[in-house]
Amino acid sequence: MAMISAIPPVPEMMGVPRIVPGSSITCVLGNPDFPVSQEQALRRRIVSKALEALETRVVDTTYFQAA
Amino acid sequence: MTRVMHYINQFFGGIGGEDKAEYPLTVTAGTLGPGRLLAGKLGDAGTIVATIVCGDNTAQYSPEHIKQEIVALLEQYEADILVAGPAFSSGRYGLACAEAAEAAQIYGIQSVVGMHPENPGIDLCPADVMIVKAGESAVDMAASMEHLCRVLVRQAAGEPLGSEELAYCIKRDIRCNTASRKKGATRAVDMLLTKIGGGKFESEQLPPHFSRIEPAPPIEVPLSKIALVSTGGLVPKGNPDRLEASSATKWVSYSIAGRASLTPEDFECIHGGIDVTHINAYPNRLIPLDICSEFRAKGLIGALDDEYYVTVGNLTPVARAEQFAIELTARFREKEVHGVLLTSS
Numbered sequence: 001m002a003m004i005s006a007i008p009p010v011p012e013m014m015g016v017p018r019i020v021p022g023s024s025i026t027c028v029l030g031n032p033d034f035p036v037s038q039e040q041a042l043r044r045r046i047v048s049k050a051l052e053a054l055e056t057r058v059v060d061t062t063y064f065q066a067a
Numbered sequence: 068m069t070r071v072m073h074y075i076n077q078f079f080g081g082i083g084g085e086d087k088a089e090y091p092l093t094v095t096a097g098t099l100g101p102g103r104l105l106a107g108k109l110g111d112a113g114t115i116v117a118t119i120v121c122g123d124n125t126a127q128y129s130p131e132h133i134k135q136e137i138v139a140l141l142e143q144y145e146a147d148i149l150v151a152g153p154a155f156s157s158g159r160y161g162l163a164c165a166e167a168a169e170a171a172q173i174y175g176i177q178s179v180v181g182m183h184p185e186n187p188g189i190d191l192c193p194a195d196v197m198i199v200k201a202g203e204s205a206v207d208m209a210a211s212m213e214h215l216c217r218v219l220v221r222q223a224a225g226e227p228l229g230s231e232e233l234a235y236c237i238k239r240d241i242r243c244n245t246a247s248r249k250k251g252a253t254r255a256v257d258m259l260l261t262k263i264g265g266g267k268f269e270s271e272q273l274p275p276h277f278s279r280i281e282p283a284p285p286i287e288v289p290l291s292k293i294a295l296v297s298t299g300g301l302v303p304k305g306n307p308d309r310l311e312a313s314s315a316t317k318w319v320s321y322s323i324a325g326r327a328s329l330t331p332e333d334f335e336c337i338h339g340g341i342d343v344t345h346i347n348a349y350p351n352r353l354i355p356l357d358i359c360s361e362f363r364a365k366g367l368i369g370a371l372d373d374e375y376y377v378t379v380g381n382l383t384p385v386a387r388a389e390q391f392a393i394e395l396t397a398r399f400r401e402k403e404v405h406g407v408l409l410t411s412s
Contacts, residue, residue: 001283001407011411014385017282025412027345028299030352040358043351047358047408051288051367054406058282 080120090122153181161188298380300338312339340381
C-alpha cells in the first residue's frame with residue numbers, strides 16, 4: 001500500500017511505511033488554479049511516485065516526493 | 068442483590084455464526100450461553116436479570132439506535148450494572164461491547180467488559196469502564212469468566228479493586244484532571260530547560276501508542292492488480308449507502324467497471340471535515356481513476372480492481388479504521404489484489 005496524503009505528518013505518526021505527499025487538503029491530486037493539462041501532469045507525477053513506492057523495498061516510514 | 072444485564076453476540080447467544088451476524092437486538096429474561104457460567108460464579112452477589120443478544124453486524128450498522136435500545140432495556144429491567152462479552156479477539160463483538168458500555172454510561176450505571184488486549188474495541192470503551200483481559204478465543208472462557216466475575220462483584224459493590232483484580236484488567240492511558248501549584252506554562256518551560264540541560268524529566272502525558280506496521284514487500288506494478296481506496300468519502304451521487312460524513316461506521320465499495328474516469332455527474336464527496344468543492348468539480352482529484360486508467364492502458368499497471376473502496380476518515384476512531392483494514396484486506400485477498408493506492412485529504 002502507498003498512501004497519498006496532503007498532511008504527511010499524520011500517516012507518519014501512524015507508522016504508514018510508504019507515504020506520498022499530495023498537493024493540498026481540498027485537492028490532494030490536483031490544483032484548481034492550474035489549467036487542465038498542467039493539473040493532469042501534476043496528477044500523473046504523484047500517481048507515478050505512488051506506484052514507484054509500491055515497487056520499492058522499505059524498512060521504516062519512507063517519503064516518496066513527486067517532483 | 069445486584070441486578071446484572073448481560074450483553075452477548077449472536078454466536079454466544081446460540082443463534083448462529085457469521086451467517087447470523089445481522090440478527091436483531093433481542094432480550095431474554097435470565098441467562099443465555101456463557102451467562103449461565105457467570106451466574107454460577109456470581110452466586111448470591113448478583114443475579115443476571117436479562118441477556119441482550121445482538122448480531123455483530125447489526126451493532127455496527129446503526130450504533131446510536133442500538134445504544135438507545137440498550138438504554139431502554141437497562142431501564143426496563145432496572146439493571147444496576149452491565150456486563151458485556153467476553154468478546155475475546157472478535158473485533159466486531161469487541162466494538163459492540165464498547166457500544167453496550169457506552170449505553171450503560173448514558174443510563175448512568177457502571178459496566179464491566181471482557182476482551183483480548185488487542186481487540187480494537189478497547190479504545191472505544193468509555194474511560195471509566197474496567198476492561199477485563201480475556202484470551203484469544205472461547206478456549207479461555209472459564210478463566211475469563213472467573214476474572215470478569217471478580218471485577219464485576221467489586222464494581223457492583225462500589226468497592227475499589229484489589230491488586231489481584233487490577234492485574235486482571237487491561238491498563239489504559241486515561242487522563243485525569245488534577246490541580247497543580249505551578250501553572251502549565253511554568254511546568255512546560257521547566258521541563259524544556261531540564262531536557263535541554265540533559266537532565267531527567269517526566270512527561271506529564273504519554274504520546275499515543277501506535278503499533279509498528281510491518282511494510283509489505285515490494286511488487287512489480289506492471290504485473291499487479293491495483294485497488295483504489297480512499298478515506299475521502301467519494302460516493303455515487305445521492306450517497307446510496309448513507310456513508311457517514313464523520314465517525315464512519317463502515318466502508319463501502321462501488322463498481323468502476325468500464326469507467327476510465329470518475330465524473331462529477333455521477334459522484335460526490337460527502338466528507339464532513341473539508342471543503343469538497345474542488346473534489347466535486349473533478350472527483351479524479353481525490354481518487355485518480357483517470358490517470359490509473361491511462362497507466363493501465365499503457366501497461367504501466369497490470370490490472371485495476373473493478374471496484375473502488377471508500378470510507379470517511381473524519382473523526383473515525385483508529386480502532387474502527389483498523390477493523391476496516393482487516394476486512395478490506397480479506398476482500399483484497401479474495402479478489403487477488405496485489406497493491407493498494409490509498410488517498411486521503
